[in-house]
Structure formats: C-alpha cells, structure tokens
Amino acid sequence: MFVAFFGLTLVGLLTGHWWFLIGYGAFMVVLFPAIEFKVLCSRCPYYSKCGKKVVCFSGSGVPKTYKSNLRPMTKAGHAVMYSYYTFTIGFPIVILSYAVYYTAHRYEHFGLIALMGIIGLLVAQILTFLAFNYCLGVYVCRRCPNFSCPWNGVKKPVVDEYLRMNPEMRKKWEETGYVLGDGKELDDYIEKTKP
Numbered sequence: 026m027f028v029a030f031f032g033l034t035l036v037g038l039l040t041g042h043w044w045f046l047i048g049y050g051a052f053m054v055v056l057f058p059a060i061e062f063k064v065l066c067s068r069c070p071y072y073s074k075c076g077k078k079v080v081c082f083s084g085s086g087v088p089k090t091y092k093s094n095l096r097p098m099t100k101a102g103h104a105v106m107y108s109y110y111t112f113t114i115g116f117p118i119v120i121l122s123y124a125v126y127y128t129a130h131r132y133e134h135f136g137l138i139a140l141m142g143i144i145g146l147l148v149a150q151i152l153t154f155l156a157f158n159y160c161l162g163v164y165v166c167r168r169c170p171n172f173s174c175p176w177n178g179v180k181k182p183v184v185d186e187y188l189r190m191n192p193e194m195r196k197k198w199e200e201t202g203y204v205l206g207d208g209k210e211l212d213d214y215i216e217k218t219k220p
Contacts, residue, residue, distance in 0.1 A: 026053070028153045029117035032146045036124040039139070045120045052112070058087065060109050064102050067091045069171040070194055082165070095197040097173035106175050114154050121147040182210035 033046040062079075066072050071081050073093035078086055098106070125147055128140045167178040170187060179187075185205045188195040195205070 028146065028150050032117055032121050032124075032150055035143070035146065036120055036127075039124060039135070039143070040127055049116055049120075052116075056109075057113075058090065060105065062087075063091050064098065064105050064109075065171065065174055067094045068096065068098055068173050069169075070095065070191060071170065073193075095194045097198055097201055097203065098175070102173075103175045117150050118147070118154070121150055182206060182213070185210070 029049070030046070033049055037043040037046050066079065066081070069081070072079060072089070073095055075081075075089050077089055079089050121143065124143045125140070128135045128143050132140060162176070162178065166174070166176045169177055169179065171177060172179055172184045172187070185208070188198055188203075188205060189208075199205075
C-alpha cells in the first residue's frame with residue numbers, strides 16, 4: 026500500500042488533482058474495515074473466538090465491529106470481495122498509468138527524469154501487486170481457516186476434517202448445503218502430499 030499512496034501523492038503533485046489520493050485514502054480508511062470485516066473476516070473461526078479486538082495476522086488490535094457469522098460466504102459476498110480487491114489493487118495502477126500518459130504528453134514541461142520516475146512507480150506498483158499475491162497465496166491462503174474466502178487454498182479433505190473438529194462451524198456450513206466427505210479423502214490427500 027505504501028507504493029500506492031506514494032504514487033498517488035506524486036500524481037497529485039504532478040497534476041494538481043488530489044481527489045485520487047483523497048478518494049483512495051477515504052476508501053481504505055472507511056470501507057476497508059466496513060467491507061473486509063463484514064464480508065470476509067466475520068466468517069473466520071478466529072474472528073468468532075476474539076474478544077472485543079480482532080486477533081489475526083491482518084487486523085490485530087482492530088475493534089471487532091461485526092457479529093461473527095460462521096456460514097460460508099455467498100456468491101454475492103464473493104462478488105463483493107472480487108470487486109473490492111480489484112479496486113484496491115487496480116485503482117493505483119490505473120491512476121499511475123494516467124500519470125505516465127499525462128507526463129509523456131507534457132514531456133517538454135516535465136522532462137525525461139519525471140517520466141522515467143512515474144514509469145518506475147508504475148512498475149513498482151505492479152511488482153508489489155504480484156509479490157503480494159504470490160506471498161498471500163503461498164504463505165497465507167493455503168493455511169487459512171476462513172474456508173469460504175474466494176482465495177482460500179485449503180483442500181476439501183482438510184476443510185472437512187476441520188469442520189468435523191468444530192461442530193458449531195460444521196452445523197452452519199451443513200445448513201447451507203455443504204456435504205462432508207467420508208474421511209477417506211484426507212488419507213488419500215495425505216498420501217499424495219507426502220514428501
């Protein structure tokens with residue numbers, strides 16, 4: 026996010042249009058907790074165990090503002106999360122692309138150094154996005170107990186075993202039509218993933 030805010034600040038300095046930064050900042054401060062905690066975090070078993078503050082890798086210390094909901098996320102919830110994520114990552118890339126265009130068309134005013142700096146920020150933003158996705162996918166999503174998240178990478182046999190050990194969450198999932206496997210899939214999965 027630092028690269029995004031730095032880039033949007035630079036775009037504001039270059040163009041004199043600060044609404045990019047103000048709008049994105051307001052979105053991240055106001056809607057981040059409203060959307061992410063309501064749609065995603067409230068469905069996590071860790072969130073249900075928290076007291077008045079969230080205890081998790083992404084939001085520790087933040088006040089718990091919504092009631093826990095252990096049911097799986099709906100298709101509408103997935104659409105909201107995809108839209109939210111696309112905007113969060115895509116908006117800075119679009120605005121930095123605009124800044125490249127803006128600087129290139131005013132080359133005689135800004136010069137090569139400014140143009141190369143903006144292009145460098147755009148590349149840095151894209152690389153940051155790719156690195157974030159990679160790290161999230163490899164180190165977090167494959168182990169996360171928030172199984173209804175659109176990016177969750179935990180395999181069904183492991184999810185089924187987790188639900189067997191958590192009757193409250195299992196009941197909520199089965200109420201929505203989720204069907205547990207017979208348990209043999211976990212043994213097969215373990216055999217396949219042995220080093």
